[in-house]
Amino acid sequence: MALEANLSSDRSAPQPMEIARTGDKLQVLFRNTGETRTAFVVGGLTGLGSIYTIDFISTRPDGTTCKLLNTTVTGVAGAFVPVILRLEPGSVDSITVDLHKLICTANGNSSADQLLRLGHSIRATFSATAEGNNWGRVWSGWTGQISSGSLAINSSRR
Secondary structure (H helix, E strand, C coil): CCEEECCEECCCCCCCEEEEEECCEEEEEEECCCCCCEEEEEEEEECCEEEECEEEEEECCCCCEEEEEECCCCCCCCCCEEEEEEECCCCEEEEEEEHHHEEEHHHCCEEHHHHHHCCCEEEEEEEECHHHHHHCCCCCCCCEEEECCCECHHHCCC
16 A cells, blocks of 8 residues: 655646555655656666665654665766656656665664564655756756655555
8 A cells, every 4th residue: 555645846736656665665656647747857876876865754653753864875886867757647657765775873773674663654755956857957847845645564565
């Protein structure tokens, strides 16, 4: 089951964002619910892998939060090129992050996988900026912020 939230948009119709757990991966899905094609820069690709500009937050049952550090790529090797999502009306695209690579440093370096098993929930937030879109040469790309609903262990299976 995946949860979604609408994004505030200054360029196009709202686009839901969802997060879902598939095995040991966390999948972030972007859905274009508008009537026009949209594009935006979601991160960069280096020789070591993809770096996404998505923030992941873990929330304990008592409400305490921790921003998760994405340790998938810890440096840049070679060229750094933009990762651009282009969505036709009604289409969905996604990025995937290893749950073991999302770390809460305030909680003894616990991975997102461990945190979910301890009863924490996880949500994702993404901000598309004009600066990021200009870097990716997406001149009239969507800008705004979107957040997913919370993903907990009881809602983490599709």
